[in-house]
Amino acid sequence: MRKSLLSIPFLIFLTMLIMICPITAPIISEFPMTTEAHQQRNSNIQGNYAVWTDQRNELDSDIYGYDLTTGTEFLVFAFQQNQTNPKVHGDIVVWMDARNFYSRWWDIYGYNLNTSTAFAICTNSSSQQFPSIFNNIVAWEDNRNGFYDIYGFDLNTFTEFAVCNATGHQFGPDVSEDYVVWYDQRNGNWDIYGYDLNTHTEFPVCIDPATQDTPAVDGNIVVWEDSRNGNSDIYGYDMATGTEFQVCTDPSWQSYPAVCGNTIVWVDGRNGDSDIYGFDLLTKKEFLICDAQSTQTKPSISDNVVIWEDYRSLTNYDIYGAQLEIFFNSNAVPGMISVTMTKLSMVQSAWADIVNKLPSDIPEDISSLLDQVQQHIANASTLTANGVYNNGELNEALSLMEQIDQMLD
Numbered sequence: 001m002r003k004s005l006l007s008i009p010f011l012i013f014l015t016m017l018i019m020i021c022p023i024t025a026p027i028i029s030e031f032p033m034t035t036e037a038h039q040q041r042n043s044n045i046q047g048n049y050a051v052w053t054d055q056r057n058e059l060d061s062d063i064y065g066y067d068l069t070t071g072t073e074f075l076v077f078a079f080q081q082n083q084t085n086p087k088v089h090g091d092i093v094v095w096m097d098a099r100n101f102y103s104r105w106w107d108i109y110g111y112n113l114n115t116s117t118a119f120a121i122c123t124n125s126s127s128q129q130f131p132s133i134f135n136n137i138v139a140w141e142d143n144r145n146g147f148y149d150i151y152g153f154d155l156n157t158f159t160e161f162a163v164c165n166a167t168g169h170q171f172g173p174d175v176s177e178d179y180v181v182w183y184d185q186r187n188g189n190w191d192i193y194g195y196d197l198n199t200h201t202e203f204p205v206c207i208d209p210a211t212q213d214t215p216a217v218d219g220n221i222v223v224w225e226d227s228r229n230g231n232s233d234i235y236g237y238d239m240a241t242g243t244e245f246q247v248c249t250d251p252s253w254q255s256y257p258a259v260c261g262n263t264i265v266w267v268d269g270r271n272g273d274s275d276i277y278g279f280d281l282l283t284k285k286e287f288l289i290c291d292a293q294s295t296q297t298k299p300s301i302s303d304n305v306v307i308w309e310d311y312r313s314l315t316n317y318d319i320y321g322a323q324l325e326i327f328f329n330s331n332a333v334p335g336m337i338s339v340t341m342t343k344l345s346m347v348q349s350a351w352a353d354i355v356n357k358l359p360s361d362i363p364e365d366i367s368s369l370l371d372q373v374q375q376h377i378a379n380a381s382t383l384t385a386n387g388v389y390n391n392g393e394l395n396e397a398l399s400l401m402e403q404i405d406q407m408l409d
Contacts, residue, residue: 028289031392033066033307033319034073040064041309043319044087045302049113051076051086051093052319063095063111066319068305071392077111077118089133092155094121096129105129108140110155121153122160132175137197139163139173139180150182150195163195164202176217179239181205183213183224192224194239205237206244216258221281223247223257223264234266234279247279248286260301263324265289267297267308276308278324289322296320347377347394350401357408366404373400 034040036056043052045068054064062078063086077083081098088094097109105127111118122128126144128151133139136155141148149165150173164170168185170193180195192205192212206212210228212235217223220240225232234247234254248254252270254277259265262281267274276289276296290296295311307321351373362370380393 028287028322028324030290030320030322033321034064035313035318037316039316040319041298041317042085043298043307043309044300045305045307045321046087046089047302049088049093050300050307050319050321051088053084053086053095060098063093065093065113069391071390071395076113077109079118083109085130087131087133089135092133094131094133094138096131108138108153110138122151130172132173132180134175134177137175137180139175141171141173150180152180152197164193166193172214174216177219179217179222181215181217181222183215192222192237194222205239206235214256218259218261221259221264223259223266225255225257234264236264248277256298258299258301260303263301265299265301265306267299276306276322278306289324290320292320347397347401350398350405354401354404354408357405363407366407369400369404369407373397373404376400 033050038054038056038058041053043050048067048069050066050068052064053061055061057078061082061084063076063083064073065076066073076086076093079099081101083095083097086093086095091113092110093113094108094110096106098106100107100123106129107123108121108128108131109118110121121138122140124142124144126142128140128142131138131140138153138155139150142151145165148169148171150163150170151160152163153160163173163180164182166184166186170182170184173180173182178197180197182193183190184193187207189209190211190213191207192215193202194205195202205215205222206224208226208228210226212224212226215222215224220238221236222239223234223236226235229249231251232253232255233249234257235244236247237244247257247264248266248268250268250270252268255267257264257266264279264281266277268277271291274295274297275291276299277286278289279286289306290308292310292312294314297309299306299308304324305321306324307319309317310320311317376393376397380390
């Protein structure tokens with residue numbers, strides 16, 4: 001009887017996977033990225049990788065990552081003292097590093113996921129913090145001049161350059177394609193400024209008399225938190241057209257915006273705690289992403305995947321995510337459906353091999369593992385709109401089947 005148990009969930013899974021390909025409705029499918037029992041915070045996603053600050057070591061914080069195409073978690077970098085606030089682009093992860101904290105505060109380090117090598121980006125005797133990265137450009141806050149300024153580093157030429165050292169502090173840089181943006185104190189309040197990496201020229205994005213801060217940029221779109229209406233709202237600016245626009249001015253507070261393509265996400269307090277909301281620039285429509293219990297905060301978005309810090313466990317922050325299925329016809333996670341289909345084929349093949357080897361009287365330990373395999377496949381079949389989650393569940397099933405195969409040899 002056990003030999004036929006896989007067939008039903010497997011066929012359901014395959015059928016439902018095929019059905020999701022033409023989805024055009026804004027369906028949101030949520031998944032846990034890491035729920036390890038310690039604190040996971042400061043998450044960031046780009047392309048196939050997500051990274052975050054992780055305290056499972058307990059003595060200090062390290063950098064962990066997640067491969068969205070394989071559904072697997074991995075250690076990026078651990079060293080003495082704290083590593084925190086990572087950002088990722090392509091195969092490069094950058095972060096704040098406290099290994100020299102007692103002599104010069106924070107430094108900026110990087111790690112190449114392809115070559116498994118770490119490297120220093122800036123170890124100036126002052127403090128460098130909160131880096132951002134896009135392609136070959138890294139930018140960060142730097143207080144070598146007595147105030148915090150914005151500095152940059154070109155990974156291709158391995159050269160450092162000043163982005164902005166205007167009067168007062170400059171904080172929170174974000175980099176995308178041709179631009180660096182940040183929030184700036186030069187006018188006596190916080191404004192949003194930008195820098196064109198091609199022309200090496202600086203420009204104001206928003207200098208409204210109220211406070212504007214925590215900007216994010218993708219392509220020509222800049223978004224930020226804005227208090228001009230008496231509470232924090234989300235505003236945006238299109239650098240291609242030179243026009244400013246409102247994203248969300250709900251009477252509650254909104255903060256921590258992020259943007260990718262035509263989608264803007266943020267933290268929203270309208271429901272009494274912190275939830276994640278989104279806005280589609282094409283349809284001009286707002287949508288809820290996650291309103292689980294307690295706090296969801298600091299979202300990051302890449303293509304059709306949003307991740308955030310989540311306190312729903314009420315014991316520690318975890319990292320959760322959601323796929324925005326409206327983008328399956330355009331900017332879905334690279335290769336996600338083809339990867340999932342390949343995994344399905346691998347699961348089917350591995351199961352067939354095991355079935356052929358099973359004795360008539362199945363040992364209890366193997367029977368237990370078979371039950372676990374089927375549970376992982378059943379988990380995947382109930383969330384078939386979510387390739388990230390499915391790949392993780394199918395990986396777990398394949399790993400268990402490898403154990404069973406070894407026990408049967």
